[in-house]
Amino acid sequence: MISTHVEFYQGTKGSLFRIIRTPEHVLAHLLCIAPLFEQANQTRHHITRSAINGYHQGLQTIVYDHYGTGDSGGELVEANLSLWQQDIQRQIEEIKANSAKAIYLSLPLSAVLLLSDEMLSLVDGLILLQPDFNGKRFVQQFKRLALAAKLTQADKKNPTEMNGQENLEIAGYTIDKKLLEQLAGQNLSQLTSFNVDCYWFEWLAKTDELSPGRLKQQQALANKANKLIVQQVAAVKFWQATELQLSAEFLAQEQIAFSQLLSHSAAIS
Amino acid sequence: MTSAPFTDKTNEQKSGQTTAQLIKLLIAIIPNYEESFWHVDTELFGAIAEFDSMTLVTLIGEIEESFDISLDDDDISAENFASVASLTELVLERS
The missing domain is CATH 3.40.50.1820 (Alpha/Beta hydrolase fold, catalytic domain)
Incomplete structure (x- = not known):
């Protein structure tokens, strides 16, 4: 065991x-x-x-x-x-x-x-x-989920703008914009x-x-x-x-x- | 002019290779269909239940990596992802 x-x-x-x-x-x-x-x-x-x-x-x-x-x-x-x-x-x-x-x-x-x-x-x-x-590419791909979701949703609300200025909602995840900026800044160098x-x-x-x-x-x-x-x-x-x-x-x-x-x-x- | 048929054949070959490569990517991402299901006229967006937003974005990533191209956010449209044929056209345009 x-x-x-x-x-x-x-x-x-x-x-x-x-x-x-x-x-x-x-x-x-x-x-x-x-x-x-x-x-x-x-x-x-x-x-x-x-x-x-x-x-x-x-x-x-x-x-x-x-x-x-x-x-x-x-x-x-x-x-x-x-x-x-x-x-x-x-x-x-x-x-x-x-x-x-x-x-x-x-x-x-x-x-x-x-x-x-x-x-x-x-x-x-x-x-x-x-x-x-490549953090920039990872974040780009993640943000694309919102664009792709727009194609499948009946309402055409932009999912990235649902929670005001500071937060983003993408694929059901509510995230502080700053987190994505920080991740986008990450790279091997x-x-x-x-x-x-x-x-x-x-x-x-x-x-x-x-x-x-x-x-x-x-x-x-x-x-x-x-x-x-x-x-x-x-x-x-x-x-x-x-x-x-x-x-x-x-x-x-x-x-x-x-x-x-x-x-x-x-x-x- | 004797080069036109040659060019046509080259373009046809390129298109065929692109389609084959796209199908290979699709089989890896959506493995629960027989290989015979996939061909140039196979419909994707709106026709295959598994072809959701996650699959679409995964496919975009694989296309960019595999063909060494960059797609614009404007390329993410129902028209471009309607079928293997439309996707082939998009990849050839961006290559």
Whole structure:
């Protein structure tokens, strides 16, 4: 039976819902950072699966909801980038204060927009799932949801203008405009210290070539990170599919990455 | 003039390749249809239940990435996303 502890952790501004799976012998820690908005729902089932797999390999895994999202306290409209980053940092610092074992972050999709140099200086490795470091593009795509929704709605009210000047309502999310501005300002060039083990999982069919945009991002990170390993996942992008899908190919590759990280951390300690 | 038929054939090939690539993207995003369902005349917006705003925006992202093009917000219209054919036309215009 999996040792699971569910709690409300005191974050920077309010309580954060967390699920912690602790193996009998903890070899390292894995903090799973949820991606933003709808991507959190699209990846939740996979994050849970990864956390369970990690647990079986000796990783203490922590899955939590950002402030104002999921089962955590607060309202999304009260959230900002700095607050979400502080919540991550606080958790990393707490793990570090109680354990000498390695700490890894799992960052799917837009979760990488929350990364900071401070976090990178505290952890030992990253697992990146189809990361998109281009905050401007992420926000553009998110705002397009409002435009697309207009096509499907009977009323032609502009969804982005429903809540006055300061807040936006997009796809059912009420958000402070400033949060989107902060996210749009995030990009890889702001991060300087990538001196950690870094696994980048890129979803790409065997017969396809990497798009110029993705290639550019990979090269930019390769220039910063001296321990970058790019793994190609030749499978359907499970988070995009209109029906729930598990990517067995990815999970198998991720388990190998967990093993490699753990053997690396064991060699160092 | 002997180059016109050659140009027509090239354009036809390009259009066919674009359609094939679009269908590949659509199958990945909406996997619950047989491959034979997808062809140049397959209707999308308003015809397929799964083709909601989320799917539409996902598709836009994939199109931009796959074809290395940028779509304008004005391109997000029922007309452009009416069918695989109209989408092919849009991609070719922006390429």
